Amino acid sequence: xxxxxxxxxxxxxxxxxxxxxxxxxxxxxxxxxxxxxxxxxxxxxxxxxxxxxxxxxxxxxxxxxxxxxxxxxxxxxxxxxxxxxxxxxxxxxxxxxxxxxxxxxxxxxxxxxxxxxxxxxxxxxxxxxxxxxxxxxxxxxxxxxxxxxxxxxxxxxxxxxxxxxxxxxxxxxxxxxxxxxxxxxxxxxxxxxxxxxxxxxxxxxxxxxxxxxxxxxxxxxxxxxxxxxxxxxxxxxxxxxxxxxxxxxxxxxxxxxxxxxxxxxxxxxxxxxxxxxxxxxxxxxxxxxxxxxxxxxxxxxxxxxxxxxxxxxxxxxxxxxxxxxxxxxxxxxxxxxxxxx
Amino acid sequence: xxxxxxxxxxxxxxxxxxxxxxxxxxxxxxxxxxxxxxxxxxxxxxxxxxxxxxxxxxxxxxxxxxxxxxxxxxxxxxxxxxxxxxxxxxxxxxxxxxxxxxxxxxxxxxxxxxxxxxxxxxxxxxxxxxxxxxxxxxxxxxxxxxxxxxxxxxxxxxxxxxxxxxxxxxxxxxxxxxxxxxxxxxxxxxxxxxxxxxxxxxxxxxxxxxxxxxxxxxxxxxxxxxxxxxxxxxxxxxxxxxxxxxxxxxxxxxxxxxxxxxxxxxxxxxxxxxxxxxxxxxxxxxxxxxxxxxxxxxxxxxxxxxxxxxxxxxxxxxxxxxxxxxxxxxxxxxxxxxxxxxxxxxxxxxxxxxxxxxxxxxxxxxxxxxxxxxxxxxxxxxxxxxxxxxxxxxxxxxxxxxxxxxxxxxxxxxxxxxxxxxxxxxxxxxxxxxxxxxxxxxxxxxxxxxxxxxxxxxxxxxxxxxxxxxxxxxxxxxxxxxxxxxxxxxxxxxxxxxxxxxxxxxxxxxxxxxxxxxxxxxxxxxxxxxxxxxxxxxxxxxxxxxxxxxxxxxxxxxx
Numbered sequence: 073x074x075x076x077x078x079x080x081x082x083x084x085x086x087x088x089x090x091x092x093x094x095x096x097x098x099x100x101x102x103x104x105x106x107x108x109x110x111x112x113x114x115x116x117x118x119x120x121x122x123x124x125x126x127x128x129x130x131x132x133x134x135x136x137x138x139x140x141x142x143x144x145x146x147x148x149x150x151x152x153x154x155x156x157x158x159x160x161x162x163x164x165x166x167x168x169x170x171x172x173x174x175x176x177x178x179x180x181x182x183x184x185x186x187x188x189x190x191x192x193x194x195x196x197x198x199x200x201x202x203x204x205x206x207x208x209x210x211x212x213x214x215x216x217x218x219x220x221x222x223x224x225x226x227x228x229x230x231x232x233x234x235x236x237x238x239x240x241x242x243x244x245x246x247x248x249x250x251x252x253x254x255x256x257x258x259x260x261x262x263x264x265x266x267x268x269x270x271x272x273x274x275x276x277x278x279x280x281x282x283x284x285x286x287x288x289x290x291x292x293x294x295x296x297x298x299x300x301x302x303x304x305x306x307x308x309x310x311x312x313x314x315x316x317x318x319x320x321x322x323x324x325x326x327x328x329x330x331x332x333x334x335x336x337x338x339x340x341x342x343x344x345x346x347x348x349x350x351x352x353x354x355x356x357x358x359x360x361x362x363x364x365x366x367x368x369x370x371x372x373x374x375x376x377x378x379x380x381x382x383x384x385x386x387x388x389x390x391x392x393x394x395x396x397x398x399x400x401x402x403x404x405x406x407x408x409x410x411x412x413x
Numbered sequence: 414x415x416x417x418x419x420x421x422x423x424x425x426x427x428x429x430x431x432x433x434x435x436x437x438x439x440x441x442x443x444x445x446x447x448x449x450x451x452x453x454x455x456x457x458x459x460x461x462x463x464x465x466x467x468x469x470x471x472x473x474x475x476x477x478x479x480x481x482x483x484x485x486x487x488x489x490x491x492x493x494x495x496x497x498x499x500x501x502x503x504x505x506x507x508x509x510x511x512x513x514x515x516x517x518x519x520x521x522x523x524x525x526x527x528x529x530x531x532x533x534x535x536x537x538x539x540x541x542x543x544x545x546x547x548x549x550x551x552x553x554x555x556x557x558x559x560x561x562x563x564x565x566x567x568x569x570x571x572x573x574x575x576x577x578x579x580x581x582x583x584x585x586x587x588x589x590x591x592x593x594x595x596x597x598x599x600x601x602x603x604x605x606x607x608x609x610x611x612x613x614x615x616x617x618x619x620x621x622x623x624x625x626x627x628x629x630x631x632x633x634x635x636x637x638x639x640x641x642x643x644x645x646x647x648x649x650x651x652x653x654x655x656x657x658x659x660x661x662x663x664x665x666x667x668x669x670x671x672x673x674x675x676x677x678x679x680x681x682x683x684x685x686x687x688x689x690x691x692x693x694x695x696x697x698x699x700x701x702x703x704x705x706x707x708x709x710x711x712x713x714x715x716x717x718x719x720x721x722x723x724x725x726x727x728x729x730x731x732x733x734x735x736x737x738x739x740x741x742x743x744x745x746x747x748x749x750x751x752x753x754x755x756x757x758x759x760x761x762x763x764x765x766x767x768x769x770x771x772x773x774x775x776x777x778x779x780x781x782x783x784x785x786x787x788x789x790x791x792x793x794x795x796x797x798x799x800x801x802x803x804x805x806x807x808x809x810x811x812x813x814x815x816x817x818x819x820x821x822x823x824x825x826x827x828x829x830x831x832x833x834x835x836x837x838x839x840x841x842x843x844x845x846x847x848x849x850x851x852x853x854x855x856x857x858x859x860x861x862x863x864x865x866x867x868x869x870x871x872x873x874x875x876x877x878x879x880x881x882x883x884x885x886x887x888x889x890x891x892x893x894x895x896x897x898x899x900x901x902x903x904x905x906x907x908x909x910x911x912x913x914x915x916x917x918x919x920x921x922x923x924x925x926x927x928x929x930x931x932x933x934x935x936x937x938x939x940x941x942x943x944x945x946x947x948x949x950x951x952x953x954x955x956x957x958x959x960x961x962x963x964x965x966x967x968x969x970x971x972x
Contacts, residue, residue: 189445413736
């Protein structure tokens, strides 16, 4: 097609000012022509409204009569909370029936003859535009906003600064010492406690191939003291045991203890705790975004969106034979941050 | 009946003495709204919002937005004696010990999911029919902003119960905020009142969720509706419909009954869902503890595309010479891409208006086929979004279909670049094909499937003329001119100002409309009718007139 014809067509053509074809003749519904059908529709609508009212009564009865803890066995659908089910059915049914009744009424009994409204151009008439502009100009002139430069400029300056307090208030929303992100509870000699039982671990408690979640002794006291879970969010670790010859590399010399390795449990991507461990490949998989780390190779990233290796915690045993941290973490745990370095 | 009318009249005149009610009613009671099922989508969104406000107020009666640690002692036995935040404990209490509490919570959650879904589909309708064109660009921007705000609002509400599933979601958001260059760590510390998770987040989020955002939304929805009322609703093309009229039913009584009734339908269905279908069973996840996670963690569906993007992103991270960390792997999918996507969404009406140079008002909706490039862009966007949503559930897909998660992610990484352009091209072609078919239908009528052999041996297919209704729809097509690039210099050798932009515009205009199939002119239609009459109908009619059996009619209607 050529550009010329296209332009001609578009400019020659009216922009839908007049309908090209008239409205088709109106066809009557059965309820318009047959009084019996109309009465039937009337009865249907009224029935729905009456049923709705009855369901409200039923709702109140359920609220009063059905214990909030009682259950119903629905066979294949399992055991459900009876109160919730019946309250939902009665309330939902009552509301729904009002809606269906009203729409049925509109569709069957109210006039269904289409009517036509004209649209008018949206803008104000020219006189109004002129009058508005003039009123504005008068106002500007009377205020002296243009001539009185010093007033104008000082006002603008004051208005620009006026939000400053509102922003300054926000300063105390939180502390700004980001170095806390580099610290965890772990320090040399801390015993490693298994999660849930909170018992200290001995090397012989771990078989080759197992993974346990653990935390430092003293975590619970700190949590009580600070009333937050902040310490736990950083100090949580996992321990895995593999055959020493399977360890290809570590983040430090002899950071393992007889094939037992300790890593942070917090993903270096966006911080999900990780405990999906594949024994055969020694891969650790994050359930949130599938970052995969090879624990036999310094916890390096082998797949997924995480960019950093899982920080390793050096471990050893104390004189009583319990596993302890040989030192704290040597790099920040958890997601990267601007100042991490 | 007459009593009702009389009493209403009295009430109105009493009110009129205080405010000009009658003028308002006169202008609007019989205001015409066009009828189409797709106009209900926005209504569903609006009604869901009202349901959310209603049920939300009830939830605030029992919910305690506090992170103070308490020991649970309610009636859900598996969690008795376990330490948890007061927020989670109160969410459990209102689910198990308050009559109807669980129902209200489930209605609230279902309504939120419907709200988002209705907004998305409503936006598709607006986009594909060009309803965002002048004078409705501002309303598109308001609507698109609401989409983003509701997404945040939904996530906030989902996070408030402080269960294990939503807590992991908050942990991820904290990680994304930390990845913002320069200010990220401070931002995170300010929002959380220090390190993650701290003690401040839930109460702060609560104010955001129940006060700040609903207030903003209420204002935006009000503005959205006022503009719809002021512009008058768009309508689909058809007989009797034009760009300067609006054909439909009056607000009172038809739409008061239909739209009002539809509010009750939406509310009723949502309440039935709340009673019948369990949603977000927080008790099954347990309280949030920062060192625990559930496998197969999934956000609510509308967050899925963001999570899918986060999963698909390669692990790019820089450390610059000052030792600063640039977490591209998180910042791009978590903040840059959502910003670009929303920016494109909001800017689209202005981009298209610039390309067409069209300054007219449009009240008649455009059929998607008649703007193949726009439709192609829309479908490409849906495919892009769809791939990300699917990738957001890739772990579940991998388990369900026994596939490799790594291969699935690689599939997404490649498909996200290849599939949308393919979808664009295919859709565009498809639209142009439909345009050709429309042209054919106007010129020659619809193929009847009946093959006729004429006495001299020629085979023809009988075409049946299309109805006026159908013609009205097809002829509503607007043939946009392709904007030509101006010459580099005018006749005096002066360089055309803004030449580069104008050349771009010409290129885009050609891309948009260069391949469009012109609809036939009245003269062409006339000529075609005459021609086909001469050629075939004449002979067929003769055969019929002669009372002879029509020879060898083949096809679906032949027996």
